[in-house]
Amino acid sequence: MAGENRSPTVFTPSSMSELLELRRSKPQATLWAGGTGLMSRYYPYPYPLSRDIISLKHVPEMTRINRTERYLDIGAAATLERVLTVGHHILPPVLAKALRSVGPPTITNQATIGGNLCIPDLRLNLAAVLSLFNVQLELKGDLKHRLQTRWIPLIRLYRRDGKLMLQGTEVLTRVRIYFEEGNFQLFQQIGFPYQHPEEAVLFTVFANHGQDSVVDYRAAATFPSVGVFRDRDVESSVTSKALPLNHQEIRQTSRLLRRTLQEYSTRVSPIQLARTVRAFERSLILLNTKSVSR
């Protein structure tokens, strides 16, 4: 097979300007960060759709991680293992759990944060959890024939149908995560997002509660083949409720979630719907338990 195909041309830019120039001159080239996603999906060779590959690993800005008092700045091609190491003790536990859920170190030593967010047709472990925080993404690229940099919140990276919303030849270059504290955090992976994207759900909650009430409740779910779901109405139906929530309140809010999910997309499969509602109910029961045990 190898002999039948021309070997892809690999470009390894060593600076951001070189990368952006290459991206402008070869808009069809595949951007290559860790490659775990591309290598495990296409056989026999990584990416038969494009004959040009731009490797991002040698651009220092793309792999740099900066830590300040207020936020963590992560180059999009930084490996997940490095994010876990540098962010040890400062990453919100729910985010650390989501990063670990991507795979064992044999994967996270290679997979990158940008890759996890930007696989064109799959939403993976980090999208939902990052959508709960104040996360800003730096995009650089050629907009209206000018090189531009813009910052967007994570949720604006995806269209409602889950597709990437990058414009022109834009590249995701940095992910900025502002620190926040939440006394109730939950991440749950149900099923296998990579192998069975139509069935898997990644559900996550970030909340703050006092002894008698929920102060702030945020929840999001990723349906790998559909997109990222977060609904303010569902969240506000829990926020400011008195704790512990009674059985009827839990049933009411989960009914609201079910309805909202059905309206969100017809591509959410029945099993994903059932799994999400169950995970949501479980999160409320755990929240009850935690508030009582404080």
Add this chain to the structure above:
Amino acid sequence: MKIQFTLNGRQEVLHISSDVPLLQLLTEYSGISSIRPGCDRGRCGNCVVLVNDLPLLSCLVPAFDIRGRQIVTFERFSQTRDFTEIQKGFTQADALPCSFCFASKSMLTHGIISGNTSPQPEEILQAFSLNACTCLEPSRIVQGVQQAGTLRGRRRRHGRRK
């Protein structure tokens, strides 16, 4: 494409398609026999090699990505003191992996105890979660890795004292 890298301490230069997986490069072009090709898609975990001392699945690394990097396979790793410790640790814990997965399991263990000589069971099981061979019970793997970690820690402390 010309690929230059270090394989088991030896400089190698190959002219090869840039997107050939490292697994195939090692087994078909460099005569490495310790790697067990399985799923070819990062799911069976039996093709672990050390790339710049980090355990990676060789089926997920394309050839162009190893330029200038150091690859160590089990052929070389099994001659090191690091390996002897791991072997001893597993033997002491009465945990003997089968010959099919021994290479991958020992390099995964090396990856864990290089960073932390007292790993917690969850950390160990997470690292082994992609290793599909079921020749050992999870509890045995945990004991083997922890014992190997103890030996590695002891060596480090002795090394520091000297």
